[in-house]
Amino acid sequence: MLDQYGRTINYMRVSVTDRCNLRCRYCMPDGVALVPMKAILTYEEIREVCEAAAGLGISRIKITGGEPLARLGCADLIASLKEVPGIEQVTMTTNGVLLEQYLPALMAAGLDAVNISLDTLDRTRFEAIAGRDELTRVLHSIDAALDAGLKVRINTVLQQGMNDDEWPALAEIAKGRPVDVRFIEMMPIGFGRRVRGVSNASLREALRSRYPGLKDDPSVHGNGPAVYVRIPGWQGGIGFISAIHGKFCDHCNRIRLTSQGRLKPCLCFGDTADLLPILRSGRDKDARNKDLTAALYESIYRKPLQHSFEDPESITEQAAMASIGG
Secondary structure, three states: OEOOOOOEOOEEEEEOOOOOOOOOOOOOOOOOOOOOHHHOOOHHHHHHHHHHHHHOOOOEEEEEOOOHHHOOOHHHHHHHHHOOOOOOEEEEEEOOOOHHHHHHHHHHHOOOEEEEEOOOOOHHHHHHHHOOOOHHHHHHHHHHHHHOOOEEEEEEOOEOOOOOOOHHHHHHHHOOOOOEEEEEOOOOOHHHHHOOEOOHHHHHHHHHHHOOOOEEEOOOOOOOOOEEEEOOOOOOOEEEEOOOOOOOHHHOOEEEEOOOOEEEOOOOOOOOEEOHHHHOOOOOHHHHHHHHHHHHHHHHHOOOOOOOOOOHHHOOOOOOHHHHOO
16 A cells, blocks of 8 residues: 555564574663563464555565564464465565574475575674674575575674674675675664664775676665665675665655564654554454554554654664564
C-alpha cells in the first residue's frame, strides 16, 4: 500500500527475539536486560501479523533479532511464512555463528537470501567488538551458505579507531566470491550513540581512489536502500547503506515488527502500534485479522516523512537495537 507521502510500503522486518549469542558493543553489550518470553510473540502470532500485512501489500519479509537463530524453530517459521499468500520472499539477517548448523533446515524451509554481519577479519578485534571469539564459525558459515547456493550479503559497520582500517580487506571479500559487501553507517540508536562511525561518502571516495575502474551499479540487489558499485573483474558488488550521509527516506519501503509485537514505521522515532493486545484479545481469528489490518494500515499510512539522525536531540527512540530488531 501507499503511505501518506505516496511511497510504496512492501517490506517488513520481523524480529523474532531480543536474545543474541554475541554482545556487540553498539547493539547489545553485556548487561542488557531481556524481556520475559511470555512478552515475546509466538510464531503463530507472527504469522497472523504477516498474513494481515500481506493483505495490505507487504510481499517481502526479513527475519531479524537479536539473533534469530538463537530462537529454536526459526526455520519452521520461515517455512510457514513462505506459505502465506502474497509473501514473495523471506530472507534473514544473522550474525552467522549458528548459520552453518541450521543451514540444511533453512534451505529446506525455502529461505531466499541471508545477510551476515561481519565487522572485522581479525580474530582479536572480533572478540573486542562482538564480545565472543566466534570469527571462525562466522567465516565457515559464509562459505557453507555460498556452497549451498544461497544468496549472501555481508553487512559491515565501520567504527573509528576500531576497524576503520579494514575496509579494503572487507571489501575484497567480494573480489573472488559472488557476495555483496555492504557498508552500513553507524546509526545513532541505542548503544550506537556512543560509537563514532565512518562516513560512507568518504569511504566511497577512498574506494574510488584505490580502484579507479569502479563504476556505479544501478541494478537491484535486494529490498533495502543500499546503493551499489562494481569493480571490474570482481564477482560481487560493494553496497552503501548511508542513513546519515545519504538520506534515503524519500524511497523508504519498510516497516518493522518488534519481537514484543510493536509495529514501528520509522527506526528514528519511538512511536509504535502495539499489536499484542489484538493478538491476545481472545476474539476469533477473523476479528483479529480485521483489527490487525486496521492497525497496520494506520501505521503504514502515517509513516513519518523522514528520520532526523542528523539531529540527535530530535531522536525519540531510546531502545537498544536488539530490542527493536536489527
